[in-house]
Structure formats: C-alpha cells, structure tokens
Amino acid sequence: MDLGLDGKVALVSGGSAGIGFAIARELLREGATVSIAGRDPGRLAEARDRLAAESGTEVGTRALDLRDTEAARAWVDDTAAEHGAAHIVVSNAGGPPAGPTGAFGPDGYRAAFDLAMVAHVGLVQAALPHLREAGWGRVLIVASETIRDLIPKYALSGIARAGLAAYAKTLVHELGPGDITVNVLAPGYTATDALLGGLEGDVEAGTARVAAEAGIPLGRVARPEEVAAAGTFLLSARASFVTGTVQVVDGGRSLGM
Template structure:
C-alpha cells in the first residue's frame, strides 16, 4: 500500500529511541525525508545511522532539548531550508516522573507542562506556516494511555496528557474555520509498549513483563513498530479525512467507551 509519503518531509521530536525512533523508521521506510531530534548527541548519531539504512541521504538529525523553544523553532527552520516542508510533524517527548498527586509541588507540574504540552505547542506553531504554504500538513501528538484514562501513580502524566488532547481538538476546528482543511491533527495514545526504557523497568518488577501484560486484553505489550505503523497511516495521504482522533495503541487496555 502506497501511503503517499514519498517526497514529504517529516520532523519527529524525541526520535532517537523508543516510540519516536520507531515512528521515524516507519516514515523513512515509506520514502519520507525524516529529521529527528534528541538531547543526547551520541544517541542521535546512532539513530541517524540506523535511519540512513532505511533512507540513504534522506535523514537529518539535530541535538536539542524539546523544552528549549528557540532551539525547536530553529530546528524547524533549518529543516525547511535544507529539505522544504515540513509536511509532517510528530510532537513527542519523554514522560514526566512517576508519583502520586501529592508527591509533587507546583514546580514539578510546571516542568511537566513544559515537557509534554508546551514543547508540542511550540513545534506545531513553528511548523504550521510551512504546512499552510505547502497545502498539506499532518500534525501528530504522541501522548499515552493517560490521555484516555488516569493511570494510578502517574499524576503528572494524568494532568498534562489530556491537556495535549484539548489543544489538538481546539486546533482541529480553528484550522477548519480558516479553510486549512488539508492540515489534520491527531493524537496517538500508546499503552504499555516494549521500549528499552519499559523493558528495563519491567526487569526490576516481580513478574516482569508478564505482570505488565496481565491486564492487557491481547496478552502482551505493544511493539514500537506497531505504534510506528499507526503513526505512518495518520501521516499519510490516505488519512485526509481522519482528524481530531485520539487513537489508542494499547492492546485493548483502554476501558472507556469514549
């Protein structure tokens, strides 16, 4: 199936490992020119080398922290100058610390907002003018299961992940009112996914991965590439009528009806 991504330019934030890297690999494999960013220069080099295997000559990397708004804006403009676009933006970031609601003070909540909400808003705002000019845009926010239902012990995620959905929903209707219907906005909500970080955490738990899989209807963790495949579809020309969606990739773990 041709997803219509050949010749498109995609930015994947926090695209040097885990779900972000899986998304970047899928997009590169579909023929998109892909730029990834990450905080670690060493990890960035490894990711770019891996992506070059999928798409030689069509990969770009930038070392930056997604909470550095000027750096994110500079990344977008650099890629636009080198490759054109961007046509696809994947707003992704790490997870805030674990813990209950009363464990954290206001500075912790503020840091979570910076990491997971404001970084996504900055990237989107920087990319939108280029999407308008191109007449094609796919904005994809990577959140988590916490954007659909609260997860015990993850108060910061439970607070900021739904806020990303609120921003996405607002953006959908504002773009439509402005006649910019070629730009879609969707949210990916992965559940337990077999990333290196989660695998390491599971090994410290009694029962390990089997314990984590027990409440997942399909009986296993999602694989990063399965999340990447969902992202590639939402980024594709085939998904032009799909906007404002919060798509769980969680093996059925979400229990809500809406």
C-alpha cells in the first residue's frame, strides 16, 4: 500500500529509541526524508547510523530537550530550510514518573505538565507555519493510553496528558479547510527501554507478567513497530480525513468506550 509519503520531510522527536525510532524507520521505508531529535547525542548517533544503514538514506539528528522551546523551534526551522519544506511533525517525549496523586507536590505537577503537554504544544506551534506554507501537513502527538483510560498508579500521566486531546481537537477547528491533520497516538504497555529496564530476570517472562497484571486481552505487550504502524498510517495521505482523534493502541486493555 502506497501511503503517499515519498518526498515528504518529517521531524520525529524522541526518535533515538522505542516508538519514535520505529516511526522514523517506517517513514524512511515510505520514502520520507527524516530528522530525529533526542536528549542523548550518543544514542542519537547510534540511531542515525542504524536507520541510515537500513534505508540507504541520510538521517538528520538534533540533540535537544523538547522542553526547550527555542531549541525545538530552531530544529524545525533548520530542517525546513535544509530540505525546502517541512510536512510532518511527530511530537514524542518521555512520560512523568509513576505514582498516585498524593505522591507529588505542586512542583511535581508543574514538571509533569511541562514535559507531557507544554513541550508538545511548543513543537507543534513551531512546525505549523511550515506545514501551512507547504499546503500539506500531518501532526502526530504521541501520548499514552492514560489519556483515554486513567490508571491510578500513573496519575501524573493521565492528568497532564488529558489536555492534549483537547488541544488537538481545538487545533483542528482552528486550522480549518485544507490538508493538515492533527491526531494523538495513545499507546499502552509497549516493549520500550522504559518498560524493559524495570524488569527483572527473563524479558519474555517479565513482559508476560506485565500483560497479565495489566489485564491485556491479547496476553502480551505491544512491540514498538506495532504502535508505529498505526502512527504511520495517521501520518499518511491515506488518512487524509482522519483528524482530531485519539488512536489507542493497547491490545484491548481499556474498557472505556
């Protein structure tokens, strides 16, 4: 299936590992030009080399913390200037720490909102002028299933990310007619470094325990490439009438409608 991404210029934050890396890989396979960003220069270089070796294409990198709004804006502007346009922005960042509501004071909540909401808004706002200029654009904000189905032990994640759905929906109406879409990707338990790093013993047995404890009907956690497949479709020309949505990829765990 041709997703209509050949020649598009894409920026993927959090692209050095996990879901971000998997989305960058899919975009390269579809013929897009890709730049990835992340906080660790070493991991970025490793990811760049892996992606370049697989795709036979150069991959741009930028070391930055997404919470640094000016650095994020410079990355977007520089990428658009280098390639003549910017069409796709994937806003992906780490999540707040786990814990119930009472485990954090006001400063903890402020930090969570800065990372899990405000940082995404900053990157999207930096990209929008370029998408408008190109006349075609896709915005994908990577959040968590907690945006749709609250999990008490991840209180900050659900609270801070809830506003992203409202932001995406509101932005869609502000953008109005045209070919720029805005969607939120909400993955559930996924075999990323964040999850795997907290396991003890055999990885397969550990992820099976996580799936059982979480009540995932499919009996396992997601692979990053499975989440990326859903995200890449939302970024494609094929998804031109899908906008303002929250796409949950959780193996059926959530019972919410």
